[in-house]
Amino acid sequence: MREAHPTDEWMMKSNFKDDVCYKQPKNLDERVVIANDFIKRYKYPVPFGIDDMSNAAEGAYSAWPERLYVIDERGHIAYRGGMGPFNYDPKELRGWLAARYGEVQHPDAKPAGTQPGGAKPGDAQPGPGTPLGTAPKS
């Protein structure tokens, strides 16, 4: 989706501090570069998709600048988070998921406290930056 705080629009002090300085992408290639930089820096373990320059996904889900959704097994909106930044609440989503589906334990994750730093996000996950469109292995 559109960058929220690119250097050529509304750049924040935190962009300098965190070294996240990019211009608003003018084409898909620039957007893909930024997405890959993000994946690499944070070793992001969750499957990832990039909105094309029509911003179709952003528009369909009114998602800018950040938002959380859950689509249930029947393809319906089951959870719709508040609009970011002030109403973007991952803890609320985590609580909602736990209430609806129960607490999830990843099969390979060790319980927190049994290894230095405890269980880390990304343990027992698909490889970093696994494309969302990758077909699951049978």
Add this chain to the structure above:
Amino acid sequence: MTLFWKWAIGIFLVLLLGAFAGLSVMAGSPKDAYGMLRYALPHMHSGKLKVGDDAPDARLVALDGSARFHIRERTGGAKPLVLVFGSFT
């Protein structure tokens, strides 16, 4: 220009400045207030989606920059799909 209109314009400008000053305090600085008005507000839409609606479909691009796929290709399975929308900056 009549005195009435001068006063009306003057009061309007004072209110406008006051609103901008208030927004500057909320946003952190006049620069951030301007940024919010110029770049953020035009793109922020609450939208009409509700819980229970059919999830809209959209085509996304994979990290390689060329493969394409649809959001709805990953729904309808045994597990729900969590969508985390955001940008790096």
